[in-house]
Amino acid sequence: MDRPVVPLGRPRAERADAKRNRLRLLAVAREMLDECGPEHVTMDALAERAGLGKGTVFRRFGTRAGIFKALLEEEAHRFQELVLSGPPPLGPGAGPAERLIAYGRARIGFLADNLAVARAGMDRDIAAPAVEVDMTRLHIRMLLNRADIGVRDTEGLALQLSAALEGPLLLYVSSPRAPGDARDGGAERLADAWQDLVERLFRAGPK
Amino acid sequence: MDRPVVPLGRPRAERADAKRNRLRLLAVAREMLDECGPEHVTMDALAERAGLGKGTVFRRFGTRAGIFKALLEEEAHRFQELVLSGPPPLGPGAGPAERLIAYGRARIGFLADNLAVARAGMDRDIAAPAVEVDMTRLHIRMLLNRADIGVRDTEGLALQLSAALEGPLLLYVSSPRAPGDARDGGAERLADAWQDLVERLFRAGPK
DNA sequence: CAACTAAACGGACTTTACCCCGTTTATATT
DNA sequence: AATATAAACGGGGTAAAGTCCGTTTAGTTG
Numbered sequence: 001m002d003r004p005v006v007p008l009g010r011p012r013a014e015r016a017d018a019k020r021n022r023l024r025l026l027a028v029a030r031e032m033l034d035e036c037g038p039e040h041v042t043m044d045a046l047a048e049r050a051g052l053g054k055g056t057v058f059r060r061f062g063t064r065a066g067i068f069k070a071l072l073e074e075e076a077h078r079f080q081e082l083v084l085s086g087p088p089p090l091g092p093g094a095g096p097a098e099r100l101i102a103y104g105r106a107r108i109g110f111l112a113d114n115l116a117v118a119r120a121g122m123d124r125d126i127a128a129p130a131v132e133v134d135m136t137r138l139h140i141r142m143l144l145n146r147a148d149i150g151v152r153d154t155e156g157l158a159l160q161l162s163a164a165l166e167g168p169l170l171l172y173v174s175s176p177r178a179p180g181d182a183r184d185g186g187a188e189r190l191a192d193a194w195q196d197l198v199e200r201l202f203r204a205g206p207k
Numbered sequence: 208m209d210r211p212v213v214p215l216g217r218p219r220a221e222r223a224d225a226k227r228n229r230l231r232l233l234a235v236a237r238e239m240l241d242e243c244g245p246e247h248v249t250m251d252a253l254a255e256r257a258g259l260g261k262g263t264v265f266r267r268f269g270t271r272a273g274i275f276k277a278l279l280e281e282e283a284h285r286f287q288e289l290v291l292s293g294p295p296p297l298g299p300g301a302g303p304a305e306r307l308i309a310y311g312r313a314r315i316g317f318l319a320d321n322l323a324v325a326r327a328g329m330d331r332d333i334a335a336p337a338v339e340v341d342m343t344r345l346h347i348r349m350l351l352n353r354a355d356i357g358v359r360d361t362e363g364l365a366l367q368l369s370a371a372l373e374g375p376l377l378l379y380v381s382s383p384r385a386p387g388d389a390r391d392g393g394a395e396r397l398a399d400a401w402q403d404l405v406e407r408l409f410r411a412g413p414k
Numbered sequence: 415c416a417a418c419t420a421a422a423c424g425g426a427c428t429t430t431a432c433c434c435c436g437t438t439t440a441t442a443t444t
Numbered sequence: 445a446a447t448a449t450a451a452a453c454g455g456g457g458t459a460a461a462g463t464c465c466g467t468t469t470a471g472t473t474g
Contacts, residue, residue, distance in 0.1 A: 012420085012421090015420095015421065015422070015469090015470060015471075016470070016471090017421095017422070017423090017469075017470065018421080018422060018423095018470095021422085021423090042459085042460060042461085043460070043461065043462080044459085044460070044461090045460095047424090047425095052423080052424080053423055053424030053425055054424075054425065054426095054461095054462090055422090055423060055424050055425065055463090055464085055465095056422075056423055056424070058461085058462065058463080059421095059422070059423080060422095062462095063461085063462080064460090064461065064462090156400070156403070157403075159396075159400060160400040160403060160404055163371070163374065163375035163397075163400065164370075164371040164374070164375070164404070166374070166375075167370065167371065167373070167374020167375040167376070168370035168371070168374040169374070170374055189366075190370075193363065193366065193367040193370065196363070196364075196367065197367060197371075200408065201407065219441095219450085219451090222439090222440060222441075222450095222451065222452070223440070223441090224439075224440065224451095224452070224453090225440095225451080225452060225453095228452085228453090249429085249430065249431085250430075250431060250432080251429095251430075251431090254454090254455095259453080259454080260453055260454035260455055261431095261432090261454075261455065261456095262433085262434085262435095262452090262453060262454050262455065263452075263453055263454070265431085265432065265433080266451095266452070266453080267452095269432095270431080270432080271430090271431065271432090
């Protein structure tokens with residue numbers, strides 16, 4: 001009489017066809033992105049070009065922004081590996097302050113490089129980089145703990161710093177860029193500001 | 208023979224009917240907002256309920272988000288007056304550090320109060336509070352100049368601080384709120400973080 | 415290998431933002 | 445007051461996002 005409630009735990013791995021289609025959609029999306037820019041990646045066009053139904057596209061990504069988030073996550077994964085096991089000062093091996101500065105600079109650069117995708121990955125309800133923000137916070141906290149300046153509430157300061165880093169990034173990502181060159185200038189400026197902030201805080205000492 | 212190129216300078220003040228309709232649309236929008244929430248304020252519905260054509264609505268506000276931005280700006284104007292000539296510590300009369308902290312807290316509170324509108328006022332291309340960010344930066348710079356801590360590059364620090372304040376706000380505005388209570392908790396936390404940051408910086412002294 | 419089931423698929427349908435352009439009207443000029 | 449003109453108006457038209465639900469299929473079980 002017992003129903004085959006069998007695995008009952010996780011939702012039973014992705015089906016093979018589903019995976020194939022997901023990968024295909026991602027690939028096609030990247031193609032279209034490179035060819036015509038994000039604004040021409042429409043759900044209909046994507047579905048058609050991938051030879052799939054529109055329903056499928058929505059099932060996979062939920063929303064238009066979802067596609068761009070997925071695209072961005074692929075890149076973010078590569079970035080993360082540089083942080084975790086790349087060469088210093090971004091990776092392990094340098095001092096905490098150095099790494100903190102390097103991390104901010106790298107993250108700013110990362111978003112600048114993927115500006116179009118990141119921007120397209122926002123919709124009015126949900127901030128794109130939500131997940132990555134957590135990653136940032138954790139990393140910062142780790143570095144603060146390692147640094148032996150007398151910070152009492154590491155957790156709180158990490159939250160504050162990640163906000164100070166990610167917030168402006170979001171602002172930067174979501175602001176209309178002056179067409180043309182203003183882009184790298186903006187990133188450069190943010191990076192310098194971040195470095196200033198970190199140095200200033202390390203100088204301030206314990207509460 | 209000379210064409211009546213007459214005024215040639217500014218674009219010749221808003222026509223009376225235009226103004227009347229703009230005000231009417233704003234009022235109706237606010238009504239609908241209070242009744243059903245932002246997601247039900249559609250352009251068609253708004254036009255119909257205001258007894259105007261759809262084209263008119265778009266002419267006035269350019270885009271859906273434009274309506275919410277306009278709504279928000281009305282409120283922002285009131286807020287600004289409190290800052291410029293209200294009671295201390297937000298208004299004039301308190302010390303720079305106090306005012307800076309009060310300003311951040313007030314601004315956070317302001318956005319928390321107008322969360323729904325602010326969020327609806329974002330579209331994928333443009334961050335809503337762009338204009339107000341400038342206001343923030345100017346105000347901060349003014350306070351920093353008045354404070355006689357030895358900051359060399361007031362302009363730079365002001366930019367940094369406004370980013371540190373507005374960025375997290377944006378993050379907060381655009382993040383999906385946990386339904387129910389998480390709202391005020393989040394704002395409170397941000398406000399405390401801001402205060403910490405300011406105090407820490409004032410302690411750090413000159414570069 | 416045959417039956418079964420949950421997941422994936424497709425594409426018509428609905429909703430909504432936004433465009434276009436012919437028509438109307440406020441305001442300035444004489 | 446008559447005329448001219450630039451601006452405002454209206455609402456049908458288009459395109460794209462997102463939903464629904466009947467159909468198909470991968471993977472599993474006996």
